[in-house]
Each structure stands twice: as structure tokens, then as C-alpha cells.
Amino acid sequence: MKFIAVIGTIAWSAAALAAAPVDYVKEIQPLLAQHCYQCHGATQPKHGLRLDTAAFAIKGGQSGPAIAPGKSSDSLLVQVISGTHKDITRMPYKKPPLADAHIALVRRWIDEGAKAPAGEVPGSKVHWSFVAPKRPEVPKVISKEVISPKDGKAAKSAPLYTQSLITNHSHPIDAFILARLAKERLTPSPEADRVTLIRRLSLDLLGLPPKPADVDAFVNDQSPDAYEKVVERLLASPHYGERWGRWWLDVARYADSNGYSIDAPRSIWRYRDWVIAALNRDLPFDQFTIEQLAGDMLPNATMEQKVATGFHRNTQINQEGGIDKEQFRIESVVDRVATTGYAWLGLTIACANCHDHKFDPISQKEYFGLYAMLNNQDEPDIPLTSPDDSKRVADIEARVAGYIADVWKKDAGIVDRELKWEGSMTPEQRQGMSQLWREIYDVPPVQRTDAQKLVMVTTFLENAPENKTHQAAIKKFRAEKPKVDTTMVMREAAKPRRTYLQIKGDFTRDGGDVKAHFPGALHPFKPAPDREPNRLDLARWLVDEANPLTARVLVNRVWQQYFGKGLVDTENDFGTQGALPSHPELLDWLAVEFQKPTPSPHSASPIPYSLKSLHRLIVTSAIYRQSSAVRPELQRVDGNNKFLARQNRLRLDAEIVRDVCLSASGLLTPTLGGPSVYPPIPENAMALGQRKQPWPTSTGPDRYRRGLYTFYYRATPPPSMNVFDSPDGYSTCTRRMRSNTPLQALALLNDTAFVEFAEGLATRVLKEVPANDTARLEHAFRLCLARKPSAAEANRLVELLKEEFANVTDAEAKGVKVPAGVEPKQFAVWLTVARVLLNLDETITRE
């Protein structure tokens, strides 16, 4: 274990704590933005006072200058934020006061002369996240020198930090976090034990628990790089792409249906598989971005690059009758702008759809400038077949069409019979028809064109029970038809669509042309001189080296997966209303390292934007490897664990809850990719939507696929996913909730799928371990939790075994399907044990 040595005494470098002058841009301006701009910004400032530049603050408003440089006590600003002014009420008005530390910071800044950059422009490029990160120096935390608390005596609440400490700080993440812990006078936690570590790593990198043999191998590996070897093995596993693919699919709002009321199934799983494969081959994030946003526009775009553009096809499609299609096309563009804003820029650009952004420097016109780049595509489904197969399909369908046209020509009564048939259909039956059919249905028969009539007749011939003969003939034509998978993609239209400013975000109110352009407050970008920027330019602008946001936003969201929350808590709002980073230097260091990685002995010319490198960097830090146990003394001073003096326990994501139980059961089918599957779900779970969608429960290996392959209807999501907070696919999800509810308990206890997992686990334990209760218990326990039970836990489980042997009757035992080769009573008893283990909090938690 290279990075960590635990020793008896500790020390911090005094240098790390030396007071530097207050930095206006980094420390003061964000405070003012967060607390004051709402009333004292550019728009109708209260009492004529603006605080959005230092110069404005010095100039002041109706009550005089707000700042007297060098004299904090005489400054109005300090008096009102500390509530000491005799006339003016404490500010911010009717909001919680600033933290004492922040007030002190403002005072120090004023006392140091209230220095700010010359020519400060209000609202632009000043907010910390709008300034491109520069690689900060890694703090030096020297281990020999013990410093005393700043005031020379230990504060009452400060813990003693002359305990255990990490002494090797060669890892930059550790250096940044430890420097901050020292400043807060907090000590980090010891490293978690090896079993916890390998389970943590496996769950974090693969979303699967480690096998007992892998646990043993790691625990017994005495080599200094034992940990690093595990990390490399896991990063090379194809299951890595599944675990982190799902992370990205949350952002992509991926699901398998069209949403809205009809919620018909769609075919876009090839996009999901593209994401998995791209992550597995570590496609650099800049290219990953470009292919998803505009793969179709790349020169000589490959089929795979087109498939990648499914990213922005994961919007809903409204197939309800009587809709204005343009309205819902526009809604999908609005969603694409919003998603792009949250996912790459971490900005609430969506707010500027209806009006200029109230807090961030994005005007409504600039919003539509971005919108224009996402407004020019056609949205086709493309076949994923060889050209030969495509031709065969086309030929066969041409023959079917010819047959039907022939019937139509020769059979004079066909239209009338069709009308009678459609008139006899119930609303529910009509809901089951295609969208085109339903649209034509709404046209009065006398007004229908021949083409429309032909569509109706075709449907009639193919579906009405009275047309058996025709159906047999058509079936014969299609017998040889190759199966064609399709996927949904973007395709830039030859003729650009007009974009106009939609007054108050209402697409019926035309506020005039808007040309495609980038927001002025962010980095400039030069597209080809002879045209407006397009979707491909947008993608390149997002991953431009000068972009101050994308890398920070991305590393923050990766960090969030490992620690439960990001260095910026508001992971989708890096704007002026967002939270400030808890560790700004670390965030910037990670962002720059992601963009321009440092060469190392491991790799002389490392690849920029490598996600695998980022994962490696984080999981090899000592900070990541800390124990997650709650420390009472730490809880009092840092209840939210902002400073990371320990790891956090995290309840697993919905899919991984399934995967962990499935792995323990021994039933897991580890196949990668393919069409979504239908594991068992509770009866009637699909009855809650407008249309009862089919659920052809999978049998055979597909019944036991990983959670991310479960078919996901937006309107009727699989219950065991939904109760564990799987995102709904309606809009981008950059952070999942972690709720903890009785419905989760019911799912784990009673859901058919989980009962099957328990049966699998019981069977497996009985078959794999000779008749020895202790050994069997230990094996079952390890399959679920990786570790061995404590004595107290083992005792409780032995007690349970006894209870079950005493209480389960023969009738009960024989009343269920017992696997071959297993004794019924044994099976019943061990089924209870298996259910207990699969229901433990720890089983579905990453420690």
C-alpha cells in the first residue's frame, strides 16, 4: 500500500496555513453574488446601490458609499451584514445572515484596501466558474512539524489531531484535502480494511460485488501495489462500461419508450450500447461529446458516430391525438438546450428560455443563439443493417405494397369495409394503432386523400380478423424478411430552420430572428467565417480548451459518484446562485489535470480527457480509501462531511441493487448489450399508464441480466427500479436522489425477481458448501457483503437457523418449488437466511 502509512503523530505545514491576501474574484465577489445581487445587481438595484462590481460598491447608493477601503468598521456594507447599523435592518433582507467567517473575510478584504481587478465588468467573466481554471500548486503538507492552533490554544470543539495521520502526500488529491482538513483542524479517518476496499472499488467501478476469491486474493496479496493491481483489473473489465455507462445515461435521459401519454416503446438501445462501448475503450471525453452531439456532421461519419447522436433523441415524443406537432418538436429542442446546459456547462441556461437569466449573464437572445444550433436537424430512425439486407427488406415491402394496391384496385367495397371496421373500434383499440393511423382517423372520411385511404386499408388488411386470407398472403411475402434493428439519430437538415426569439418562451409569439451565436460571457469560438455556428461547432465549443466550465463540471460529477456529493454541491448549477466549491483549488487542479494530464512513469504521453485516468486518480487517493464510519466528534463540527475527513456510506443505485442481489444469487447473465429485456415485475405494474404496455417476461438467460438492461417505460417504470430512485427519463438527471422508504423494503422482501435471487442464493450455498452451517453461513454472508460475519452476527444467524428448523413445517417446506438435489426443509430454512441477507442495509450500501 504505497500511499498510506499510519503513524502516531502528525503535523501540518505552517506554510499551508499562511494567510494570503483576500482574493476579490475568488472569495468576495462570489459571496456578494450569492447574497446581494438579487436586490443590488444590475436590474433595478434597491436604493440605487449596486454591488456587482467593487467600484459600484465604493460609489454606493442613496445611503452613501457602501465601502470605505481600508476601514472595514466604517464601511456601511460591513455594518449592515453584521446587523450593527443603527437604522438599516440586517442584510440580506429577510434572509439568513452571512456566516461569521464570511463577514470576517469581507472585513479583511476591505481592510486590505478593497482591491479588485481594474476594469471589472459587471456580470461578465467575473464569477469564479467563468474564469478558466489554471493548475494550482499542490499544497505541501510536511510531516515533521507540528503546529498549534492559530490562536495558540485549542478551541473547545476542535478535535485533537495528534492522532493517526496519512504521512505520504505524494497524491495531489490527498494534499489538497489534507491541507484543508488541517485548516479546519480535523483529522482524516484511517484507511478502510481491505475487504471493504475491494467491495467499494468493485461497486464503484463495475457496479458488481467482488467474488469471494477476488477478495481473498487481494487480502492475501502482500505486494506494494496490490491495490493498484485491483484498480487496473477493474478498469479493464467490460462491466466498467456498464456501470459508468448508466451514469452517463442518466444525463442522457435514456429510456425505452416515447413518454407522454401513449408512451409507445422505441428502439434506441443501440445508443445505450454505444455509450457502454465508448467508455470501455476510454473514448476521450471531448470526442465522446462531439460524437454524441454532432457525430452525423463529422466528415465521413461512421455508422457508430451516427448512432452516438441518439444522445439528443432521448427526448419524449408526444403521440397523443390532436396535437400541434411543431409545439412538441419545439419542446424537444427546449429540452436539448436545457440538457446541454446542465450536462456540460453546469448552468441553468434553461432559465433564459422565457426571459433574460435573472442571475447569470445569459440573455434570452443568447439562449436562442444556442437554440438555433440545435434547431436544424431532422430526426430519423435509421436501420442498422447491411446494404444488402436493406435492399432485401425494401424489395419485400415493395411486393407487399404492390399486393395491397392490387387488392385496393380490384375490390370496390374495401374502403367501405375499412370504414366500418375503424368505426367499430373502441377508444382503447384505437390507442393501440400507429400514430399515422390515428391522425388519419381524425380526418373525416370524405376529406381523406387516396394516400390516406391506402394507409387505412393497409392497416385494415393487415389487422382485421375478417382478412385472414390476405394476411396469410402478406405473411408469405415477409417470411424471408431479415430482422432490422433501427435506432434514433440526428441528421442535420440541408435547409436550416428559422430560429426566432419566443416571447416569454411562448413559441406562438414571434420576437424576431435570432442567429446562432455563443453567449458573450463565456469563451469565444470562431466557426468557419462564411456561416453561422452549427451543432458541430456547439459540440467543439463545449470541449474547447478555453471553456471554463465543462471540465470542472465533469470532474465534479465524477467526484460526486465517489463521495456522494460534488466538490460543488449544486452539480448542475455553477452559476452565481450555485454553491461555491468546498475545495476550489482541488476542483481546478482536477479539471486541468483532466484536460492536460501530467506525464508520469506510468505514461509518458497521457491521453487528455481520459475518464479512466480520472477514475484511477480518484480511487487511488488515500482520501477515497478512508473508512466511512461516522465519528461522533467529527459529526458535531462537520455533520455533512464537507471536508471529507471520512468516506460516506452510499445506498447503491437502483440497477446496482438488482445487480448485487443477482450476483449473490449466482444467476447473473453477464452478457453485454443488446435489446432491453423483461425480467419479472409485479403483476399489473404496467396497468398504471394510459395504455397497458406489453411486458413479455423474459425466460432463460435474459431474465437475469443487469439492471441497466431492463426495459424502461417512462410512464410505467419498472417498480423495483422506480422505488430506488432510478431517474424517470423525462429530463436530464445529474444527481440521483437516495430515498429510503417502506416500498423499497417491500420490493426487496417480496418482489418476484428478488425472491428468485434469494432462492438462487439458498440453492447455491447448499450446493457449493458441504453440510456445515457455519461454513454455509459464512459463504452466504460473503456472497452478499464480501466480509465475514462478526461473532455477534454469526450468532444471530445461527439463532435464525434454529428458529427456522423448529418452525418451518414440512407442509410449508414442500409447498414451494424445490430445486433438484436439494432437501425441501434445508431449502426452506436457507431461503429465509438468503432473504435476510439480501435485505440488509449493508447489502445495498457501498460502505
Next chain:
Amino acid sequence: MNQLPVNDPLLTTTRRQFFNRCGMGLGSVALASLMADKAQANTPALVNPFAPKGGHAAPIAKRVIYLFMAGGPSQLELFDYKPKLVALNGQPIPQSYIEGKRFAFMGSSHGVKCLGTRKHFERRGQAGTWVSDMLPYTSGIADDIAVVTTCATNLFNHAPAKLFMNSGSGQFGRPSLGAWATYGIGSEANDLPGFVVLQSGPRGPRGGAVNWGSGFLPTTFQGVPLRGQGEPILNLTSPAGITAERQRRTLDAVRDLNLQRLVATGDDEINTRISAYEMAYRMQSSAPELIDISGESKATLDLYGVDPAKPSFARNCLLARRLIERGTRFVQLYHTNWDSHGGPGETLEDDFPKVVKDVDQGCAALVKDLKARGLLEDTLVIWGGEFGRTPMGENRDKTGRNHHIDAFSMWFAGGGVKGGQTIGETDELGFGPAQDRCHVHDLHATILHLLGLDHLKLTFRFQGRDYRLTDVHGELIQKLLA
């Protein structure tokens, strides 16, 4: 009074001792001894995220039963009597009414001519509320209900409009009214979810689970669909062959092992999980007990018109009463299908009367029954769809009306509502409001007010801003308040 949670309700909800909440007794001894072993004063108390919370003001209504008429009932056949429209029957509607308006099925030629109702209207009750003959039972509670004829919404397609009526936004991902309510004031139910959804009619409501979703609030607060027959809640029934005793033994072992882990890690979340398992176990017996209506008197069954052997809207009304008696905070009933375009299965002539008949008796019985049991005064009952229907007819197979958002009728009764009145007045043709327009945001503000919640203060921070049910709108409808 407690402050409302600002950010994380799970962290800030009222915390109560395990011993008080859990009620099982079995776990307490084990817990006590474990705690003593560890002697950690800081081991947190067990948490129930649904624990009742104080709102911003004393509530008038403590519970809500929302009768959602999915598909959009025609107010012009039920509550909004328009003789002028009858007089103009068959004439094109004056251009001034429809200029610049957008409708569903815009491209079609359906629906530009006035359609006068063929139903007979009369003034009912002491208040003289207009109600048509189609609603004989509802006519009988005219003095208990406040009919609002000038409700208005923004969206005219079913799924977005339903979402709007439930969450104040046509955008997906916002919490529904029931989620906001239980987030704001918790629930008094120990053994049942705080927000329950019941469904009847030929199909589920369009949009499905988002209608009762929790949006960006924790899923703890999403509506739990409960079916009146069979397994009432998904996964409620223990697996085949597992007796109640065996399930209990399983749960006891889960709890004891979780307690050991709690002591080892000190993580509060394990407390919540233990509470959740105990609640789940109680639900396994309380939910079947809830839907078992064999103990209801014949008089009650007759009042509602419930056939014990059949699922129905009336049966769901009865279940709604049983739910609120057991402390559930928010019950929402969906009944489909009110869509009446005039095509097969959707005609005003044949199909609409059937749907009206499906609900009339149950609605009235619910109000009467609540009143008789003294529950009406603090239970708010809401009746209405996602929008109404146009004054113009739509002629397909037979007669129908299109979707209409400018003015439609809803009614309110019970907790804090001044019954026996009609609020608002529509123009001569019933197209738009002549006075007292009551937008969805106003309805939401008023409903929250009745629950003791200030719609301006009930917020949740998400994606960089504080969200409200009423967005940046909403005025209290003073006339509705008793």
C-alpha cells in the same frame, strides 16, 4: 410550530424515538442493549420521514380527497348552464371568441359551430346552484359544495394538461400536489402511505406515474397506487409459501443485523431503513385490512352504491374514506374516461352519461358520509378534470366537444370551503370567464392554504433555484374560503 424543511426533509423532519414510533416492542430490547454496549450518546434516534410536521399556519383541512375526472368532463352538460348557447345551437361561433386561440385537433374541420346542451338544468339546494339532471346525487349535496365555473389552465392536450393540473407545470419532473402536501405536513398514517392513488375506469390516466410523482422531492413523497382488489400495493404480499410468522422472523433478523451495523457505523440512514421495514411490515396487514370492506354496513354500501364484488369508482370513494380515517394525508382518485370527442366510445349521447353515472353517486355519498362522521369539516374534497370542453360541438360519429382550457368547472367541499355557492361566471356562451377567473395556480395556492401551507414559502431548491408548486404565480381564491 416546526419550521418547514428547507433542503433535506430527511435530515430535518421531526425525529421521534424508535420506541414511540416502532410499536413492535421486539426491537426495543435489542436496541437498548446494543446502545448500552456502545454507550454512544450520539447514536441518532430513528426517523420517520412521514412524521407529521407543522405547516406555516394552523391547517383548516387536515386531509385531501381529490376526485380526478381524467379526460376532461364537459362542464356544459353538468354545471355551467348557458341558455344563449342553446339558442345559437348549430350557428358558427362568433369569430371574436376563437380568434388567435389554439385548440387540440386544430387541423381538422371539427368544431366551429355552437353546441347547445340537450340536458335539463335546474337550480339546486338552498343556494340555487345550477346542476343538470345528469347529476341527481350531486344535486343533493349542492349546499355542501362550492362550484367554480371559471377554472382555467394552460395546456390543451391530455397528458401535459394532467401534469399541469397536478404539478403546476407542463414540464416533467415537478412534484405533484400530493407530494408537496405530504412533504409539507407529513402524514398521520402509521401503517399506510401518506399519499395514495386509486384508479377506476377502462384505463389508467394518461401520463401514468408522473401525475402522482414526487419530481425532485425525495421519492418518499410520491403517491402510492393502491388497488381496490387483489394485491392492494405492488409487492405487498409475502412470497408464496412464506407465512406471516416466517415473514416476521425474517424481519426480526434483518432488524437485529441492521442494528448491529448501525452501531458499527453510526449511520443514521440505517435507522431510517429499520423504520421503513417496520412500516412495510405493518402495511402488509393494514393494507389488506383497508381494502376489506366486508365490515361496512349495508346502509353504507347502499349509500355509495358499491357492489362488493366489483371494482368501481364508488368503491374507491369508500376506500378513500377508510384511508383518511387511518391517517392518510392525501388520497387521489382517478376515473377514466371523460374524453368526449364524439367518436365511438366518446359520444356525448351514449358514452358521456355512462361516465357521469359511474361517479355521481359515489361523489355525493362520500361527502355525505364524511359529513355524517364529522370528517368533512377537516377534509377537503376536490372534484374536476384536467380541462373542460368547448362550447362548440365536434361532429364525428355522433356529437362531442373538443378540449377547452379557458373556462371549466370544478367543485370543492369540506375543510375550510364555503359550500353552497357558485364562484365565477362565464360569458354568455361559456367560452371564457366573465369574472373571477380561477387559474390552476390559484387553485393550488388555495388548496395549500387550506392545509396550513403558504404557497410562497413551501419551496424546494433544485437546479439552482427555489421551486414552488405555484411557480411565480398563484392568488388565494378568497371567495372559496369559509
